[in-house]
Amino acid sequence: xxxxxxxxxxxxxxxxxxxxxxxxxxxxxxxxxxxxxxxxxxxxxxxxxxxxxxxxxxxxxxxxxxxxxxxxxxxxxxxxxxxxxxxxxxxxxxxxxxxxxxxxxxxxxxxxxxxxxxxxxxxxxxxxxxxxxxxxxxxxxxxxxxxxxxxxxxxxxxxxxxxxxxxxxxxxxxxxxxxxxxxxxxxxxxxxxx
Amino acid sequence: xxxxxxxxxxxxxxxxxxxxxxxxxxxxxxxxxxxxxxxxxxxxxxxxxxxxxxxxxxxxxxxxxxxxxxxxxxxxxxxxxxxxxxxxxxxxxxxxxxxxxxxxxxxxxxxxxxxxxxxxxxxxxxxxxxxxxxxxxxxxxxxxxxxxxxxxxxxxxxxxxxxxxxxxxxxxxxxxxxxxxxxxxxxxxxxxxxxxxxxxxxxxxxxxxxxxxxxxxxxxxxxxxxxxxxxxxxxxxxxxxxxxxxxxxxxxxxxxxxxxxxxxxxxxxxxxxxxxxxxxxxxxxxxxxxxxxxxxxxxxxxxxxxxxxxxxxxxxxxxxxxxxxxxxxxxxxxxxxxxxxxxxxxxxxxxxxxxxxx
Numbered sequence: 418x419x420x421x422x423x424x425x426x427x428x429x430x431x432x433x434x435x436x437x438x439x440x441x442x443x444x445x446x447x448x449x450x451x452x453x454x455x456x457x458x459x460x461x462x463x464x465x466x467x468x469x470x471x472x473x474x475x476x477x478x479x480x481x482x483x484x485x486x487x488x489x490x491x492x493x494x495x496x497x498x499x500x501x502x503x504x505x506x507x508x509x510x511x512x513x514x515x516x517x518x519x520x521x522x523x524x525x526x527x528x529x530x531x532x533x534x535x536x537x538x539x540x541x542x543x544x545x546x547x548x549x550x551x552x553x554x555x556x557x558x559x560x561x562x563x564x565x566x567x568x569x570x571x572x573x574x575x576x577x578x579x580x581x582x583x584x585x586x587x588x589x590x591x592x593x594x595x596x597x598x599x600x601x602x603x604x605x606x607x608x609x610x611x
Numbered sequence: 612x613x614x615x616x617x618x619x620x621x622x623x624x625x626x627x628x629x630x631x632x633x634x635x636x637x638x639x640x641x642x643x644x645x646x647x648x649x650x651x652x653x654x655x656x657x658x659x660x661x662x663x664x665x666x667x668x669x670x671x672x673x674x675x676x677x678x679x680x681x682x683x684x685x686x687x688x689x690x691x692x693x694x695x696x697x698x699x700x701x702x703x704x705x706x707x708x709x710x711x712x713x714x715x716x717x718x719x720x721x722x723x724x725x726x727x728x729x730x731x732x733x734x735x736x737x738x739x740x741x742x743x744x745x746x747x748x749x750x751x752x753x754x755x756x757x758x759x760x761x762x763x764x765x766x767x768x769x770x771x772x773x774x775x776x777x778x779x780x781x782x783x784x785x786x787x788x789x790x791x792x793x794x795x796x797x798x799x800x801x802x803x804x805x806x807x808x809x810x811x812x813x814x815x816x817x818x819x820x821x822x823x824x825x826x827x828x829x830x831x832x833x834x835x836x837x838x839x840x841x842x843x844x845x846x847x848x849x850x851x852x853x854x855x856x857x858x859x860x861x862x863x864x865x866x867x868x869x870x871x872x873x874x875x876x877x878x879x880x881x882x883x884x885x886x887x888x889x890x891x892x893x894x895x896x897x898x899x900x901x902x903x904x905x906x907x908x909x910x911x912x913x914x915x916x917x918x919x920x921x922x923x924x925x926x927x928x929x930x931x932x933x934x935x936x937x938x939x940x941x942x943x944x945x946x947x948x949x950x951x952x953x954x955x956x957x958x959x960x961x962x963x964x965x966x967x968x969x
Contacts, residue, residue: 444683452674469688476692529637531645532660540664548668549817550788563625564669593796594665 424488424582432479437474443472446489449565457500458516459548469500490567494575517560547594553580556574558586614651614805624662634666639848643860646846651805670938755779756797761891763914763939765956766793770811771939773891773914777832798830800891802938817871819855822847826936827861828892840867843892844936851876896934896942903928903950907963914939920963924949928968 419526422441429439455466460535471492475482485491504515527537548556556575561567561575573580618624624887625631633641649656659824717756754761756774764772767786776778778797791803791811803811803822813820815831817838827847840849842865848858853874859867889911898906903925909917916939928950934942942959947954952965 422912436692439692440685440689443688444681447681450625451676455674456671465684467708470685473902474692518671518954519668522667522671522673529642530634530663531642531649532663536660537664537667539845541667544668546662547821547854559669563631563666566626566631595621 422442425484428485428488431475432482432484436476439476442488442492446492452501453493453547453560453565456518456557458472458518458530459500459503459506463503464500467496467503471495471499479563487571489565490575493561493565493567495569497575515553515557517556519545519548519556521529535565544594551590551593555586555590559590562587617652618655618658618662621658621661621665624658625665630662634663634670637710639858639860643848644845647805650844650846671739681811685896692753712763714801737850747891751781753781754780755965761915763916765940766939768806768809768811769938769940771802771914775799775830795829798828799829800826802826802936802941804941805887817852817869817874818867819850819852820847821850821858825877826892828881836871837868838871839866839868840890897932898934898938899931900929901931903924903930903946904947908938910942918943919960919962920965923964924967925963926967928965 419513424445426440427438427445431442443471450471451461452466455461457464475495490602501515521541525537525541527534530537548559550584551559557576561572562569567575569580569583573583576583616627616629617622618627629641629644633645641707643658647931649659651898673705742791754764754774756776756778759776761773761775764774764780764782766772767784768781768791770791772780772793775798777808778795778799780796780799781794783792789809791806792814793812794814796815799833801811801813801822803826810824813822813829815829815838817828817831820827820829820840826843828843829839830841839863840847841862842863845864847861849861850856850858850875851869857948859876859878861867861878864880865878866880867876894909894913896909904920904922907918907925910916930946930949932945934945934951937945943954946961947965948953950965950968952963954961954963954964
């Protein structure tokens with residue numbers, strides 16, 4: 418098996434003027450970026466435009482762009498500022514509040530995921546209800562931490578808050594979700610009995 | 612015998628990279644790993660299920676992009692870039708845009724300085740790899756059973772194989788390779804020590820069997836028309852040599868056979884009434900206050916390996932527990948651990964040293 422070229426190697430080539438390297442970076446991170454952008458509840462076309470602009474600017478500014486520890490983090494962070502800029506311009510929205518989509522997957526393939534169907538359906542729906550009650554910033558932090566696997570430090574930088582606040586968001590969100598859990602399985606057992 | 616990850620909370624499992632990869636990519640190989648994982652840690656099923664539910668909710672809607680869509684997007688972006696380069700700077704670069712760019716660049720610099728110290732070049736693995744190659748070439752061992760009884764073969768990774776009469780097994784003498792591989796002619800019952808980072812492969816002329824840690828039987832004698840894999844515990848994947856990409860997943864009490872001439876595959880439940888109940892693949896090793904000497908007798912018989920111990924000293928020792936599917940030496944080790952004894956292998960014989968039990 419050939420090892421794929423690492424991100425930071427591509428990054429270096431792109432800054433030296435290699436268009437194909439930037440192309441590969443696009444290919445590699447497009448899905449991640451689009452998925453993240455869509456979470457802000459803006460339509461697909463707008464997200465795709467933001468991504469396009471992001472890469473266009475990366476190219477134009479390649480001589481001023483620095484090396485980066487994580488290309489993925491760099492791109493997500495840039496996309497975030499593009500999206501927020503768009504929201505500011507188009508929707509005149511105030512600084513603080515962004516939206517965060519919590520829509521569920523169409524279906525859960527419990528068998529593939531090695532979980533029980535009933536557990537899956539019940540817990541997933543219950544959790545979604547809980548997630549909806551969280552502030553959008555906490556939802557975003559959860560996503561960046563447990564879906565994109567970013568570090569607390571990286572998240573703090575993206576969301577323009579200090580690290581302690583991110584840790585707090587995460588802890589608060591998790592413990593809120595966990596507390597409900599203690600009730601949920603019991604409820605489920607009762608449901609199956611009656 | 613520990614499988615990583617070994618989380619104590621849902622959050623810990625959610626943070627684990629192997630877990631995240633499994634949830635995102637859902638490959639067959641990862642599925643095998645997590646099945647095995649749940650089998651090894653039945654008490655962590657709840658944590659697992661909660662983590663899965665949590666992940667699904669955090670992940671949200673599935674995206675609908677195909678790889679083709681992505682190639683297309685890439686082409687569009689590259690095209691845009693090319694136009695841009697030829698026609699110099701356009702109106703796109705108005706002041707608002709420039710501000711955004713500046714913010715991005717500054718943050719980029721900050722990250723870079725912050726992490727620069729961590730980003731050290733990695734040259735070390737190259738040397739280890741070439742060492743491994745050296746070992747791979749040299750140290751293969753072959754054991755043939757020319758006796759009239761089954762015999763146990765102890766592999767360097769602590770797995771054990773009960774090799775039937777007229778069968779032979781070739782294996783590597785060293786354990787420090789990326790995967791564990793053995794070549795079998797004839798029939799063997801495998802109890803594989805758990806190590807999902809090093810999958811265990813059994814190659815025969817017609818079938819390849821892949822496991823992560825489990826017990827199963829493989830039969831593939833030259834001159835016989837059918838080759839067979841039968842699973843006692845855990846999960847194994849079986850691939851015909853003729854079509855290595857067609858893998859079949861077998862679970863306990865299932866078997867797969869292949870007709871050698873036609874390559875026809877038959878998957879079925881193992882027969883309800885076993886042909887020969889004394890065959891090790893059909894035996895139970897579950898005990899409740901059983902006399903240790905009785906257990907040792909059974910092991911001696913099943914594995915055809917002499918076990919030497921002082922009957923009188925052990926007369927008061929009992930053992931309660933489940934030793935199914937553990938490799939031979941692991942069974943011995945666990946028994947010795949409970950009765951505070953030690954064991955050694957001397958001249959192809961297990962010798963147990965004990966002070967007796969109170």
